[in-house]
Amino acid sequence: MDFWLQIVANGLLLGGVYALSAVAFSLEWGVLNIVNLAHGSFIMLGAYLTWMLFTSPLRVDPLLSAPVDFALLGGLGFLMQRLLLNRVMRGQFFLTLLLTFGIDQVLVNTGILLWTADPRAVTPAYSSRSLALGALTIPYTRLAVLAVAVGITVALASFMRHTRLGRAINATGMDLDAASLMGVRLPVVFALTMGLGCGLAGLAGAFYSLNFPFSPQIGGDLTLRAFVVTCLGGLGNMYGPLLGGLALGMVESVASVVVGSGAVDATAFVILVLILALRPQGLGGRAVA
Amino acid sequence: MTPALRLEGVSKSFGGLQAVRDVSFELHQGEILGLIGPNGAGKTTLINLIAGAYRPTGGRIVLGARDVTGRPPYVLARLGVARTFQIVRVFKEMTVWDNVVGGALFAGRSGGAHRARERAAATLEFVGLGALAHRRAGDIGLAEQKRVQLARALAMQPAVLLLDEAMAGLTHGEIHAALELVRAVHRRGVTLIVIEHLMKVIMELSHRVIVMHHGRVLAQGRPADVVADPQVVAAYFGERYSHRAVRTRPGAGPGDAPGEGRRVTP
Amino acid sequence: MLAAAAAAVPGVLSGYALREATTILMFMALALSWNLIGGLCGYPSFGNVAFFGIGAYATAGLVANLHWPFGAALAAAAAAAVAFAAAIGPVVLRLHGHYFAIATLGTAQALGQIVIMVPWVGGPNGVILRVPFAPSAADFYYYMAGAVAAALLITYAVLRGSWGYACRMIRQDEVAAAASGVNTTFYKTACWALSGFVAALVGGVYALWITFVNPPSVFDPVISLTMVVLALVGGAGTLWGPVLGAFVVENIDQYLWARLLTAHTLFLGVVIVVIVLFLPRGLWPYLAGGEGLTWRSLFEGARRLRV
Numbered sequence: 001m002d003f004w005l006q007i008v009a010n011g012l013l014l015g016g017v018y019a020l021s022a023v024a025f026s027l028e029w030g031v032l033n034i035v036n037l038a039h040g041s042f043i044m045l046g047a048y049l050t051w052m053l054f055t056s057p058l059r060v061d062p063l064l065s066a067p068v069d070f071a072l073l074g075g076l077g078f079l080m081q082r083l084l085l086n087r088v089m090r091g092q093f094f095l096t097l098l099l100t101f102g103i104d105q106v107l108v109n110t111g112i113l114l115w116t117a118d119p120r121a122v123t124p125a126y127s128s129r130s131l132a133l134g135a136l137t138i139p140y141t142r143l144a145v146l147a148v149a150v151g152i153t154v155a156l157a158s159f160m161r162h163t164r165l166g167r168a169i170n171a172t173g174m175d176l177d178a179a180s181l182m183g184v185r186l187p188v189v190f191a192l193t194m195g196l197g198c199g200l201a202g203l204a205g206a207f208y209s210l211n212f213p214f215s216p217q218i219g220g221d222l223t224l225r226a227f228v229v230t231c232l233g234g235l236g237n238m239y240g241p242l243l244g245g246l247a248l249g250m251v252e253s254v255a256s257v258v259v260g261s262g263a264v265d266a267t268a269f270v271i272l273v274l275i276l277a278l279r280p281q282g283l284g285g286r287a288v289a
Numbered sequence: 290m291t292p293a294l295r296l297e298g299v300s301k302s303f304g305g306l307q308a309v310r311d312v313s314f315e316l317h318q319g320e321i322l323g324l325i326g327p328n329g330a331g332k333t334t335l336i337n338l339i340a341g342a343y344r345p346t347g348g349r350i351v352l353g354a355r356d357v358t359g360r361p362p363y364v365l366a367r368l369g370v371a372r373t374f375q376i377v378r379v380f381k382e383m384t385v386w387d388n389v390v391g392g393a394l395f396a397g398r399s400g401g402a403h404r405a406r407e408r409a410a411a412t413l414e415f416v417g418l419g420a421l422a423h424r425r426a427g428d429i430g431l432a433e434q435k436r437v438q439l440a441r442a443l444a445m446q447p448a449v450l451l452l453d454e455a456m457a458g459l460t461h462g463e464i465h466a467a468l469e470l471v472r473a474v475h476r477r478g479v480t481l482i483v484i485e486h487l488m489k490v491i492m493e494l495s496h497r498v499i500v501m502h503h504g505r506v507l508a509q510g511r512p513a514d515v516v517a518d519p520q521v522v523a524a525y526f527g528e529r530y531s532h533r534a535v536r537t538r539p540g541a542g543p544g545d546a547p548g549e550g551r552r553v554t555p
Numbered sequence: 556m557l558a559a560a561a562a563a564v565p566g567v568l569s570g571y572a573l574r575e576a577t578t579i580l581m582f583m584a585l586a587l588s589w590n591l592i593g594g595l596c597g598y599p600s601f602g603n604v605a606f607f608g609i610g611a612y613a614t615a616g617l618v619a620n621l622h623w624p625f626g627a628a629l630a631a632a633a634a635a636a637v638a639f640a641a642a643i644g645p646v647v648l649r650l651h652g653h654y655f656a657i658a659t660l661g662t663a664q665a666l667g668q669i670v671i672m673v674p675w676v677g678g679p680n681g682v683i684l685r686v687p688f689a690p691s692a693a694d695f696y697y698y699m700a701g702a703v704a705a706a707l708l709i710t711y712a713v714l715r716g717s718w719g720y721a722c723r724m725i726r727q728d729e730v731a732a733a734a735s736g737v738n739t740t741f742y743k744t745a746c747w748a749l750s751g752f753v754a755a756l757v758g759g760v761y762a763l764w765i766t767f768v769n770p771p772s773v774f775d776p777v778i779s780l781t782m783v784v785l786a787l788v789g790g791a792g793t794l795w796g797p798v799l800g801a802f803v804v805e806n807i808d809q810y811l812w813a814r815l816l817t818a819h820t821l822f823l824g825v826v827i828v829v830i831v832l833f834l835p836r837g838l839w840p841y842l843a844g845g846e847g848l849t850w851r852s853l854f855e856g857a858r859r860l861r862v
Contacts, residue, residue: 035653087832091860093652094599095831098787101780102827109821220776224664227657263672269665276658277646340734366736378731380724391724394717396736402717441735 002135007253009136015249016146018229020207022241023152024200025226030236031173031193034085034096038104039226040219042073042198045107046205047122047214048115049073054122054209062122062210063144069202077198082191089190104219111216122209141210148207149242152200157238169193173236221265228272291354293318293449293480294339299348301331301338308334310504311348316449321471321481323495323512325488327525331504332484333375336451339482340372341365352449366396371447373438375454375484381427385437388426389413392441405444412444416470432463436470443474450474452483456490468494488516500524561700565693573692577764579805580699581757582785586797587706588753589782591746594791595713597726598648598743602659604779605666606636606751610758611773612670615682618763620675625686629759636755637748644744660776667774681769684762698760703798706753710794713746722746726792754782777823784823788830790839799839835860 025039046069053060053068060068080103088095131138160166168189171179180186208214208222229248233240248268255267292315301309309331316322324332337343339350341362349358352368360368371392380388389412393405413419416436421429426437435455442450452471456464464487471494475481485491491498492512499509502524508515515521564576585607593599613632617623623631647658671679690698713719721742724732733739762768789800804826811822830837 029653033653035657084828084832087861088835089861091835094656094783095835095860097599097601097653097656098780098783098827099831102824102831105824105827106821109824113821224657224661228661231654263668266665266668266672269661269668272661273647273658273665276650276654276661342730342734361738361740362730362733363736363738366734372734374731374734378728378734380727380731382727383723387720387723391720391732391737392735394720394736395738405717441731445736 006136007257008250009138011250011253012246013138013142013146013249014253015246016142016149017208017211017245018225018248019242019245020145020149020152020204021201021222022226022229022233022245023149023156024197024204025223026230026233026235026241027156027200028194028197029230031169032081032085032089032096032190033093034100034194035227036194036197037097037100037223038080038107038219039100039197039201040222040224041104041107041111041216042077042201042219043205043208043222044111044214044216044219045069045076046073046202047209047218048111048120048205048216049202050206050209051120051122051214054124061124062206066203066206069206070199073202073205074195074199077201078191078195080198081194082187085194086187086190089186104223108216108219115216117215117217119213119215120209121213124210127210139211141207145207145211148203149245152203153239153242156200160238165189165192224272225268228268228275231272231275290318292316293320293353294482295349295351296339297349297351299335299338299345299350301334301343302346308504309338309345312501312504312506313348314499314506314509316480316482319475319478319480320497321475321483321495323491323498324482324484324501325486325491325498326501326507330501330524332501333453334504335501336372336453336482336484339365339449340370340451363395366445369396369446369448370451371396371442371445371449372451373435373442373453373455375457377431377434377438379426379434379437379441381425383426384423385418385426385429385433385440386413386422388437389418389440389444393444396445396447408446409444412440415443415473416440432459432467435459435467439470439474443479447479449480449482452481452485454484454486456485456487464490492516558704562697565696570692573696575809577692577696577699578809579801580696580703581761582781582805583798583801584699584702584706584753584757585778585782586785586789586801587703587710588750588757590786590791590793590797591706591710591713591750591753592743593783594786594793594797595710595719595722595726596743596746597792598747599656599783600659600747600750601656601776601779601783602661602663603750603754603782604774604776605659605663606640606754607758607761607778608663608666608670608770608774609636609639609751610755611762611768612676612682612758613755614759615684615762615768616676618686619682619684625690625763629756632759633752633755636751636758640748640751641744644747645740648740648743648747660779663774663776663779667770670770670774677769679770681767681772682762684766684768686763689766690763695760695764698764699757702753702756702760705756707794707798709749709753713749714794718742781823784827784830787837788826788834790837790843793837793839793843795843796837796839799842800837803838 021043025036028034028036049069049072050062050065053065054062085096085099088099127141129140131140131143160170168184171182172184172186172189229241229244232247233244251271252264252267256264294316297313299309299312312335326332334343338345341360341364344359349356352370357365357368380391386409389409390405393408394402413422416439418436418440421433426434439455456467459467468490483494495512497509498512498515500507500515500521507524508518508521565573568576589600589603610632613635614628617628617631618625643662647655647662650658670676676682713722721737724735724737725739725742729739758773785800785804786797788804789798790796808822
């Protein structure tokens, strides 16, 4: 019993990581209709930024560098949209898909040139501490991810509903031409949305670095997981990434016990294909396919 | 004579939303049937059901003597059901000519690429698009694109043609020309179901009219009778107007429908 | 003429250069494979490496473990890929846009993961191929050239006649195509299976050529993406576009690889960005249509799509 309780707890905590990573991805997809294949690499960049600040003479704590990651990668995302992606927004969808793939290749290989392909880790003193809750062991860093994922989801939902910019972003997601007629400056709103998404990815990178070792190549898997989570949760539902992330984390946690840890990745892909085939609108949310 | 098309209690729901409920009617050979009703009444859904684009959640659709319920659209197209779309769907990157050949190639019952080309040429002349044959379909005007849609459908040599708002968005002159064209199509022996918002068009064109409301058949009958039906007036303009309509037309109260105009109680 | 020139290549080149030429042919065939589904039908598969991997693995397994002759193994491998395509086609080809792209990407990834769990083909270690009479470098060149020729013939056969009409109609408006009597599921699945056939042929030849397959090398998603890029650079949906794209990009790539090994890895990414921004329709339309490729036309192409 305790064993399974731990498995479920692990699943929820892992789900927090996935949710945090998917919030931004889902935002970009829902609003911009861009499946950002460079998403995982922005998380990777966030992790490396955190690592550089942490290993610098200042030894900046990862929790403090998280806002820095948000700002810097948000700026990079803004520029990426403004200078590159905005140029093909009216083209066929796979142009943006390809473009983000190209950007991803550049980011990954730049990462390898800058930091080599060796895995790194960020290990402040508290990174190995855990909360003991009865028989359960809950690492603080994982708990922090879950809390941040929930916090960001709620904050983003209220931002989208209650602020001018949020409503403008929402409007563009629903109808491009109508939004344009309403006086929304599309290029800027697009760039701000991508900036927000990439900033959140960078922030997720700070928390990722606290929990897992990383290399410049971690992006691909993270992007794919974010895609699975978004499909699971349903596109266009602000709480979708959180629900989808927790669901995927749980499934993977259980699968690692039932079918072995080697099959976890395959499980994620099988789930992806099954959802797409059977329930393209996700577990909750509007139809998307 | 067997009807061209028969619907028996056809229903369609999307999740919780019932778009079409228990619709039954017959389409007679050689008839022009007008389909009217307020926005959201389920007209286009019904067309999609007949054309096979949607699978009904209940009921049967019989084409001639054949049960075609749940058959995919390409099968219905080959069996002689052609359609046009409310929001124009032409193959924009293809020429007008290729658009029409595309219709003739796959659904035309007398086969062969050569015959298909002949049919396409004849159809283009018939709808008056001969001069535009080599233009890109995406580059021509809306009225012409609607003609391309119609030509593509006609090149399929349909027995039943479904026209979904073929005249919406056209100018007065264009509507007149389109009306003549539809009449000419009818004279060739094609049976038609026509959805149209313009009452004038429906009144002039249809032999019989079906009024839909909230997914049901509200009334059917001769055009003049149907538009005088207080229930129909109510569906279009709200209850307040229907009373006025009843008052101003003595003898047209419920249960007193004249001529063929019979109300269908759902 | 082109065929005669291509046939003469092994007489002129040798060693490293012949190997490069063979690689270019391989990517031409792969780009043509992608073009059959992505270009002709407008279903941008991001997982065509699945077929390449099936071809490579089935060939390797049959040759190494069951000692089948290479030709028979290759034919069986191609048949396996076609069967796989026909089985999953009706499911994944129901999806559109991003969903189709990622479903195919995911399918290929899952296949790579599943192969790791199959001991018959060596699990994570892969398979080493040894054949009694290994073909020469020139033979491999001709094998790959044969794959290109087969792919071109298939594409040509599909493009002409009513099948080509069906594909163009599906690519532009699938609903209208179905309403016009086109059995869209059939044509899409058939193109997808042909695409798989070509990629599997290439994969099988590749396996024998490299004499070693393992999941990371033959289920590498970058191969899928490369196919997309090459076809787009040349011009998706055309007969010669993918050939042109593969020729141009792979030549530049190999030139850079020989000179700037470290920066070379960035190259594919940069090419993609440049192509998408300036040549969204690829190179071929400019050559074929006599439009001429000028700076102006480059920026014109880019301007149409921006917000």
